[in-house]
Amino acid sequence: MGSSGGAGIGSLINQTLFNEILKHRNEFYTYDAFIAAAKSFPRFGMTGDDHICKKEIAAFLAQTSHETTGGWSEGPDGRYTWGYRFIEEQGDRVGPYEWPNNAQWPCAAGKRYYGRGPIQLSHNYNYGQAGRALGVDLLNNPDLVATDPIISFRTASWYWMTPQPPKPSCHDVITGKWTPTNADRAEGRLPGYGVITNIINGGLECGKGNDANVVDRIGFFERYCKILKVSCGDNLDCRNQKSFG
Template identity: 75%
Template sequence: TKKREIAAFLAQTSHETTGGWPTAPDGPYAWGYCFISERNPPKDYCVANSQWPCAAGKKYYGRGPIQISYNYNYGPAGKAIGSDLLKNPDLVATDATISFKTALWFWMTTQSPKPSCHDVITGSWKPTNADRAAGRLPGYGVTTN
């Protein structure tokens, strides 16, 4: 299970940061870990949230190996790793240690209503009838949605 989870984590972070395109040299899947920030973000990803308010002038688009986005992810991720990411979201792209800490935080933390990627890969998550009806079954595929 440990090796499988490490492989799944690396696969997911590679997928999240891929720069591949259909005609890329060596194919579109040879380009993992290409982008540390979302390209051409369409918005600032700031939503009203009294617990995790947006800092003036800051944008919460995808950054890092898991490409966390939205203030409601930057806030709790920063709290968990001891860094104010609401005021300093760029640290997720510019500080390698913080970058991977946020990726590991996201991997390990339930994002309601979704289970944590860790729980899916280790078999702790059990799908409900609604999950099954929606095609959400145990395995790697659930971590990419």
């Protein structure tokens, strides 16, 4: 595949497929915003052959669908058609998510850094890093992630593409660019979709047996892989993995 970013992804997932995958999404999350955001990250969905590229798209949309899901078991068309329903964290889960002692990313007065957008970007340090990478002042304007759909998708893509040691990037894992260390192997972290769950929320979900959130993430991934006609691969869960810390 080439490195044409959004245009290339558009040849792999068109509007019709996007609508089928995110069947009941919030209208805030538009196909055009997804494609526009991809142009900021030319390697996203464009690394490897068509199978790998489509698998990455499926993995990205699956993980972010879980983060924003409004699905339930008896919901119309099944629970895995209800990704991308929420733009912000809901109800009692909403909190400031600030690290006031983090001098590198000082909290702006009166701003709250709770989950927003496809990846549910949280904490002032993530808003700070994402904003710097994207050239947007998200520390002072965190609500942009919930009001500008392109910026919203760009923050999710930034998180997906950016390693934060000791964690590799989600992109490198799903495209086969990540090689686990001996320590990773000893702690059960092997290449596959499960490591991406570990990157995103391993401290709460991994190494805990048959966790419902992990099952939900896998359910989205399996459905999206089927639609895009690619295999899911091995090591889908992280039940026996230790978190990266």
